[in-house]
Amino acid sequence: MPERNFFADVYEVVRLIPVGRVTSYGAIAHYLGARHGARTVGYAMLAAHADASVPAHRVVNRLGHLTGRLHFATPTAMQEALEAEGVRVEEDKVVEFGKLFWEPGAELG
DNA sequence: ACCCTGACCCAGG
DNA sequence: ACCTGGGCCAGGG
Known part of the structure; x- marks a missing residue:
């Protein structure tokens, strides 16, 4: 099988984030x-802009802040994508981040 | 093959 | 509470 680089591994994990959750x-x-x-x-997410199969809007920084929002098609696209999944955002920050936080691998089985 | 650039996070002073 | 330094990958010119 093809050799996997770190970016590919990141994308795979991001694809596992459930709808309505963030990490x-x-x-x-x-x-x-x-x-x-x-x-x-962060570098990987920047490079993922072309890959629509990666739900990049579900990845925020450690404080729940929407650090990457300016890299989406519009400055509000990231927030809109989250709100469409039921995630509330105020002041560029995920509301109840601690409750919606998804630990990678923790719920895989 | 070098140089640049870019969504982070923690520890220490 | 502020600033600083260290760790770190991949693509394009």
């Missing part, structure tokens, strides 16, 4: 291995 760059980095920094996950 953070750092959580994904930690799940894939402590040797990778959260920043690298």
